[in-house]
Amino acid sequence: MRPTVHDIAAEAGVSLATVDRVLNNRPGVRSVTRDKVERAIAALGYVRDVAAANLAKGRTYPLIFILPAGENSFMRGLEAEVRAAMARSAAERTDITILSVPAFDAPALAAALLDAREQRPAGVAVVAVEAPEVAEAVKRLREDGIAVVTLVSDLPGSERDHFAGVDNIAAGRTAGSLMGRFLGGREGPVAVLAGSMLVRDHCERLEGFRAVMSEDFPGRRILPVVEGQDNPALVETLVDTLLDKHRDLAGIYSLGAGNRGLVSALEKAGRAKAICAIAHELTPHSRAALVTGTIDALLNQNAGHEVRSAIRVLKAKADGLSVIAAQERIRIDIFLKDNLPVEQA
Template identity: 30%
Template sequence: MTESKYRKTSIIDVAKAANVSESTVDRVLNGRGGVSREKEARVLEFARKLKIDRALGAVSARWLRIAIVMHRPDAPYYVHVKEGFELAQKAFEEQRIICAVTFFDGFGPPEIAKTLLRATQKADALVVIAYEHPEIVAAVRQISRTIPVIALATDLPGTGRLAYVGADNRAAGRVAGELMGRFIGEAGGQILIITGLHELLGHAERESGFRSVLERQFPTCEVVETLESRERPEVTERLVRDAFRRNPAIGGVYNTSVGSEGIADGLRALHKARKTIFVGHEFNANSRGLLLDGILHAVIDENPFNEATRCVELILRHYHRNPSQSAYKPLPVAVMLRENLPPID
């Protein structure tokens, strides 16, 4: 046996493989800072590949700043997303990450694009919940050229994003369609869809999946209207009232977005709460109460903490700080009914 077969990997070997200086490798492995994110990622990647004799999991690397940019938390989902990243930051404390949440200045494309560019000036990664618009897509594409981007809850294809994290929205819509058709029964009836934003790919996919199942399996169910709440929970009650005035025979409501409590208030005011099949998304304290009251029949659940955790894992994997994580797969669709509610902590 030659001596080289027994020689341990050195800083010199890692420096050559990563095409950086020995001092850069030393700074990364000893947590001295002052190294760009790209060079740090390369050093950690080749240090692991070459199996340097060092506990890389304990390397005190520089802090990674993750910018999370989304709409203001007027609805429980966005509140829970924010809380999810706060918990994820604590869970990955040893990996030295900072989750910085920023809210859009406004709802229009120029405001969203401006907020994205400002929030990522000193960031190492971006997690974004936004709708598709040429101006927004262009801003995300520009950002993705320099840092990894994760599209959360609704995808942003064509932006160069690293990954999409969230449920398979088309599958979620199909599940909602199956539930609606079976709850209404063979006689069928008129269905109202309330969506958040047509521009949000996730909402469009949910509606598409919902409609496809009704058309294929429940032809006696007819979607009579799709109304847009613009993700403003306070408007959903008015939308329901107006829709029932136009179509008094509505027998089912499918909400692809936020504002289920407003829909419930509208159904109560119209004395339709016990006569209308109601299927929505996102399990929270409000939807739990509506399930227990028998007003909301089923909820397609998302888990913001799991989503936040997966976003952080993908970013750490990109920077070779968590290489054991496998490639991302969409989260499974979960259905909450009154009879399978988890106990309250």
């Protein structure tokens, strides 16, 4: 049987109240008595069930999610998952707040992180923009003992605790393999659409995509990246220009959002079937385009899993517990029109 607080009290020759004070690091215990209790804990191999203790005390975890504003369908889906978690707050003992910032705006994101710091939450989850001021803001949160999880887009080199997202280099490599195989012997260059090269997930997807195209399909020309800021109207304009300038365009890899603009431009030009289009994230719009064949394949990350993972990690970090890496690994889904999941009513 696992040792209990009663066993500790008996081993150390002290009261249960004294054991409770030591376990919770409260004052009122002489150093010699504290040493006796700690020796008893070590001798018995006692491991405290922090989750049970917090449940007994009715502890609530205040958490802040910082998300980009705008029309990005995936981000709005991510926000919906956070709001679903808010609806479960009573059962999960969380108190979740959402802060919105303009997409790809590093100064605004850094300011939001510092605002979050002033609220003294147990943890912060943030869709990161890679910039020095953002990394510095994360550092200041961590200095105050506030856990930080980057969500969807990472901030490597910072002092964040955990990244809840897919391996984006692997995602880009997967897109490259699909593009090269789908095109086969069809001639012509491939265009790349990004949201912004200020975010790590887009940079890593591009890195993986270019690596595979160079290694496995070296004869294929990759055009310079164009950035659509995840804005459907801007993406449509950029794709219109690409189609006019490169009449022999064979493929388009959309590694960001704004895919409504991509679909509109391809269909308007009558080239939806002639150009291989590979994109990210399963949304109502991208699903419809996959069904019609305008998009050939979608790489997807499960927003609900990412939000639930972020909450689990932030709570564990607040309690000083370790994270189960396998449980928090976010997989990359590959969807064709033939294996789409059934839409939920």
